[in-house]
Structures are given as structure tokens and as C-alpha cells.
Amino acid sequence: MEIEIPKVYEPEKVEDKLYDFWQKNSQFSSLPKDGQKPFTIVIPPPNVTGVLHMGHALNNTLQDIIIRFRRMQGCNALWVPGTDHGGIATQNVVEKLLLSEGTNRHKLGRDKFLERMWSWRKESGDTILNQLKKLGCSLDWSRTRFTMDEVCSKAVMTAFVELYNKGLIYRGKRLVNWCPRCQTALSDIEVEHEEEIGKLWHIKYEIKPQKPSKGKKAAAEKEHLVVATTRPETMLGDTAVAVNPKDKRYKKLVGRTILLPLTQREIPIVADEAVDATFGTGAVKVTPAHDPTDFDIAQRSKLPMIVVIDTKGAMTPEAGAKYAGLDRYAARKAVLEDLEAQGLLLETAQHPHSIGHCYRCDTVIEPLISEQWFLKVEDMSKRAMKAVTDGKLKFYPASWEKPYLLWLENLKDWCISRQIWWGHRIPVYYCKSEKGKDGKPCKPVASAVPLEKCPNCGGAVEQDPDVLDTWFSSALWPFSVFGWPNGKESQISDFKSQISDLSYYYPTSVLVTGHEILYLWVARMVQMGLEFMNNIPFSEVYIHGIVRDKSGKKMSKSLGNVIDPLGVMKKYGTDALRFSLSQSAAPGRDMQLSDDSFLGARNFANKMWNASRFVLMNLQSVFWEPGYMAIWPLELADTWILSEYRQLVKDVTSSLEKYDIDQAARLLYEFFWSKYCDWYIEIAKIRLNGQDDASKKVALSILIEVLGGFLRLMHPIMPFITEEIWQTLIKFLRSPSQIKSISIMTYKWPEFDEAKLEKDSLAKMQIIMDVVSAIRTIRSEMNVPPGKPIKVIFNVSEKDASSVLEAHQPYLKALAKLEEINIGSTVERPPQSATAVVRGVEIFVPLAGLIDLEKEIARLEKEIVNAEGEEKRCEQNLANEGFIKRAPAVEVERVRTRLKDARLKAERLKDNIKSLKN
């Protein structure tokens, strides 16, 4: 078999080809199967407007790693793809488009607009899903869902109706978060608070004089009260001034009346606990229609409400003729000017406070009174909390438990209605007939199927104009994708099975997401899962960090610091991107990315490529058959690398099980580069070029065995390059009939056999490696040309070390470029030689004529300082009675050995300096 392998790995030549190969061979698909354990992940559905950004790349790389790992472990692994309609965000995109065409949705009308939305959705297609294919994601494409497709919509309607009929969904007029730009209400969590330096204005309010009681004169001077506010324009809607009931300063003013400046409207002074006497002046203007706290105060004191700001953020006629129509900020300016002119503006202080912004368009939120639909969350929250406190739902890292619980504990009813058109229209129908059946108007009806007539009186009906919060459908995602509420039969039409998707795959195994949507999405899925499926939607939540740029800033289009993952894949290869992301994916930790990290990962891919190339090239020239490993005796290097490999299997497996993907990536990198390549391959070269046929074949066997295992362990993280190499390697591994899996991705995950681990080989090999490194250091420091062979003398008193060196002279000769080795236990120090002492082995390199005396002495002195430091530390430890008595015996023994080695080292090096000086 002749193989031509390029010197440099070329990702662009293999990636698309392999993805096609996987798809053609149905490597990603899963069907319910009795007796096989499912492992299921549903994708956090990206928005249909989306293009793949680095956050998606991270999120989906991690999911793919987990799903590939479990699939190889023998689970029936399913990863469900899909997209989210994205409510406001998506509507905004199309509205912008319309604006550029000189029209808007209102001119178009609801039906035409929705047509436009759907055609746009069709046009933009599933761009992002195709980009996930570039990333190598092993999603079961036959199961692709969309939150507004038939299956998911049915789930949404059913869920709404059930909640409505249970009385958990209600309609009410409340103060809600209103985005004046998006023209819709938002839930509390869709409001982003940003700290800003605002101003706190102190305004003088005149108190209406009391009617003088009999016999007393009216107060000579006018009385005043000063209020502090950050929003002076809302004073036009004030219906009271409130003070704390315990505030002595104002106690006697409670019940009096204020003459509101600018309008001269009369409003009362009330007492309310919500007022903080220590803040500002201790007196608060109360604007119930535009502030949540004021709204509550107004409820308690039964104050009227005056709406002075409309849905566009402009002042209403109620604000007075002078201000009506002005934008809220223009009104602020005007009000301040007018107050100033009247001498009522006393003080303007800098005031840091946080302001709510729309999470979709960043416009400042306006609290407005509005009729909306709400979902009662109290009971659902309690159950969602219990799932975590009972230990059924686990977070990785666990530190997210507390924030999750705190959030649920303080959660208020969820405003689920939006005044936009793109989304699931609220399935509530109002009877248009005023009379109804028996003279009374009919109650509204919720229905999962469209209603034409009122079920009560048969009259015409009108559907509620609002749509549901996009997160309502997202909350149902883990079961709506499996066909809930149907669930009886499989959603895959050509598959006849007794097991339904829903019962087989739900609850799913793990949810992988960033912490930014923990509340927005994760907590709600748990609530809804418990509500409708009576079971949590997943038992584990793996929360990864956020991708930042190299200076630690969040990547955003507006900052212009985004790194385009598609560009990275093109430049460095998909596997390099994936490895780089994996490397820094410690659970819960944000990561900084830069070109450097991709470059390192690309180099690693190339290293894998070339090491494999080395193995494959030798396979062609050496007669080889599987099974040699069992027949021929193994050498030290063989047992060593096998031990290391087996440890690797153990560690990588447990790391992936714990979602420590960064650790898995590092372990693999370390093993492959600094063990397999740096040492095993280098030693294998000696044997492959040697005359010992048995040693040759064994080395080749181990090279293949370990490479094959490594590739499988590496596969979840770097799927393309591992498959590409595997496809060639497999031809040598087994005859075609023996190959059960066509692809590495369905080949069995390596298993760890502790019994075969040879601990002894690690220590022995360590001697070889340390001695070689020490000799290389001498060569390098003494400027011995790399090509020049040298002689070396070992003085070893310890038998074990001595026999290891004795037995592995060919290793040493090749690795350190030696022409002659002498080993003894009482060797005379040769004159003019450089020295090193490692692991009890004294090394002499005779360098007559070559040695730089001063340099060597300086080098040795430095070594002595280190050794003596070590000596001192060990002595102190051993002199400590507590240490001897309480530390484990192994530890005490270890320190004794270290002391012995350090003493020997210091002593020998000192002797050597002496002899050099003579």
C-alpha cells in the first residue's frame, strides 16, 4: 500500500469531504431503541436571524464534544438541532428592512407583514445551521425543529390553554416595562440595567396654607417641602408627595396639601414605609403611572393615577398643553427651565443610578400602565427550586446553584404578552356579541385550535392581538421538539416503533449554555418541564463562560472586536478552532481569545498529522501484523508509553464526564506532544532503524496501538483530523471484514484497564529521560556542536539505576548523541569534565579542550545553590517532630530520599568544582 501524505495538514481538503461522509452514512442519527441508554442534548436554538459568532462556536463545540464522547461510549446519542423565531429581535430586523423601503408594518397591515416575515425567514433560511455543519456538529438533521413550526406551535398553544384553564395565566392592568421604540411590553428580565451618572434635582414644592383656625393668624411665610428626583418631567403626573411615617421632620405635614408647581394641581402629603428618610430630602414625589415604587405607594394610599407619558415616550395632554407632545427628554429640559425660572430648582447633584434599557434595542425603558397577560410563577418556582435543592438537577460548576435559587425566590409574575406581530398569537378569543347567550357578555375562551365562533353563544369572535414572549416557546423546547403533547408515536415518519421519542429521550441528559440565559431560559425550562412533563427537562446543566477578546472585553459588533469563527476555521482549520475553544473552556469561566491561541492549536493539529505520517510511512516499509504486541517481549519504552496511555484514557474519560473539557484538552496535548512524540517516537526510531526484528515489530505495534487510542480520545474535540488519519490507519489495523464501524466517531471509546498499568516503568523511564536531558543541557551550555558525538561516564552506586542505564545504552546513545558510555560505581572523575547529578546518577562528560572552565563553574555553583536549598528544606522537615509523627509514612520516606539525593548532588558538584579549579 503506497500512501502519499503531505507534510502539512490541510484542513480545507478534508473537512467538507468528511462531513459528507458522516452524513451519508447516517452517523449522526438516532432512533429510540429498547435496551440502549439514550444520551440526549437539545440545542439552545439560535435565532433565525443569526449568523455564527464565537459564542455559538463555543457553545456548539462543547455540545458536540459531549455528544461525540457519549456516542463513542456506546450511548444512543441524540443531539437535536433547531432555530428560534426570536420574537422582537427578528421583527426588528424586518422592520428595519421595511423602513429602508419607505414603509412600515402598520402601512402593510398584520397579514401582509407576517407574509413578509415568513418569506424573509425562508430567504435567510437556516444559515446558522449550515454554519454549524462547518463546525463539525453531529446533529441529527432529520429532527430539525423551529419554534414556530407546526409541531412546536402546537405545543405552545396547548401549554397556554392548559395554564389558562388552570388559572395560572391571567390578564391584568399593571405597570410594566415598556420599550418606546419596540412598542411592546417586556418582562423584568428583558430589561438590562446599566449604571449611569445621572442628576438628582431638588425641587421646592409649596404647601397650601392651612385655613387659620379661629383666633390664630394665617402663617406669615409660605411653607415648603423639597423633593429630590431624577426624573423631573414626571412631576406633571404627581398625585402625592410621600414621607416616611417615622420621619419627625415631616410628621406634622402628613395630611396637608401641596400645590404642585407648574400645574398648581392640589395633591396630598402621605406617609409610606417605602420612603427612605435618609435619602435625598426624605420627601418623594409620587408618580404612580410611571414608577413602580410610586405605583405601590399609590395602591396603599388609594391615590389616583395620571398618565403623562405615552407609548411613544412623548408627553400626553394630561401633562398640560405646554408639554403635550414633547418627547420625555425634551419635556425634562422644559420642566427644569420652568422650575428654574420660578426659583423652584434648589440643587442639582451628581447621582449615580442604574437605568433600565431594552435588551433588544437599548432604548431606555419607560414604566407604563398597560393591560398585559401574566403567568403566575410562585408554585412553578418552588418546584424548580426543589429540583435543585433535592439534588436532582445539578449545575456545573455548582456555584450557579445559589444565583439560580435566589432568582427563583424573588421572581415575580411573568409578563408573557408582547405587542408585536411575529410570534405565537395568544390563543384567547373574545366574543364580539355584547349580549351573549343569556344577556350577559360571554367570557373570553382560550383554545389551542383556531376559533371561528364563540363556543358559548355562537357569535363572532376576535382573537387577542398580542403574541407570546419568544421565551415562552423556548421554555417548552426540551419537550416540544419531541412532539409533545402527542408523544405517542415517533416523529420520524418512516420509523415504526412502540417507543415514542418523548418517552425515550425526555428528560434529556444535559443542557449546555452560557450563563447569560440561565434565568431567561434555563430556569423557565425547568419550570415548564415540571409543570407539563412532571419531570425536569435535563439532569445536568453545564454552564460555560463567555468569549472575550484578548483585552478581556465582551465581543460585540459595536466594539468591532469580534473574531469571526468562520474566518478562523478557514485560516487555521475547524479542529484548531475547536481545540482552542476547548482548551479554555473551564466550566463557568470566561475566556480570552486571540490569534495566538488558534495558532498554537493549528500547530498541534500539524504535529498530530506529522506524527501519524511518521507511523504510516513506517507501516509501509515494515512488515507488520496485528498481535505482535502480545507475542514479543516489551521493552521499557513500550511499557512506559502504555502505562502513560492507560492513565490518559482514565483521566480524559473522567474529565469529559465532569465537563472538564479544558482539562481533557490539556491532558491530550501534553501526552501526545511531550510523551508520545518527544520520547516514544524518538526511541521507536532507534528500533525501527535497528537490526532487531522483534523490537522493530513491537515498536511499530505500540506506535499504532497508542496512536489509534489517542485518536479516538481526541476525536470528540478534533473530529476532522482524527477521522482523516483514522481512515488511513484503520486499513492497517484490521482486515476490512473485521471493521464494524465505518468511522472513528462510532468506534468504541478506549477503556482503561488498571491491572495492566506498570508503575515501575514510569520511574525507570524517568531516569532515562532525566539523564538524557542533563547531558543535553551540558552539550548546550558548553557549546558542543549538536552533531558531535561525545563520551559520557556514569558513576552510579544504586543498582536499579545502574541496571536501567546499562540495559538502555542504545536509547541513551541515540537520544543524547553519545559515542561511548562507561558505567561504574566507583568511577574516577575524569579531568576537565562537565558534571551533572540527577536521581543519584553522577554524569561526567569529558571535555578536554572544549570546556569553558569559568562557565562550567558558574553553572555548577548555581546547581549547588538549588541542591542546598532543597537539602535545607528537607532537613527542616525531618527535624520537625510533628512531621515525623503526623505526616504519612510515604511522605516522610519521600523527603528522606530527596534529602539523600540533594546531599549527594551538592557534594558531588562541589567535588567537581574543586577538581576543575586544580
Next chain:
RNA sequence: GGGUAGUUAGCUCAGCGGAAGAGCACUCGCCUCACACGCGAGUGGCCGCAGGUUCAAAUCCUGCACUACCCACCA
């Protein structure tokens, strides 16, 4: 105001109870028959500060100081 995480080599980060580590950068030497996207060697750290627990602390505990993020009806 509450919460969470972080602070280790110039940079990015690992280590989380028993000898300070990696990659990049830097210095020196190498086109050594897999790889210059490479090989060999080296320089570089009172492991944020202060206490405490322990025979032993970068590692556990308590404060403090910064940094970042999240939550909150700070008028």
C-alpha cells in the same frame, strides 16, 4: 444594597494540602532521514495583602484590597 467568580512567569492560563507548571513571547544552538506550523537548551514567580488552621498552605478558613460579571422598585 445583595450575589458569583477571579487575582500564580512579560501575556494567556493550569495546578487547589506534601519539591512552583504549560503555551506564547524572549535568549542561545540546530534545515537531526514525521514535523522549521519543527528540534534541543535556557532566562524569568516572596502564587494580590493581612491574619488563622495544620507537622506541612499558592492550595483550607477569616478579613481586606482591587477586577469582572449577575441580580435589585437607590426617588
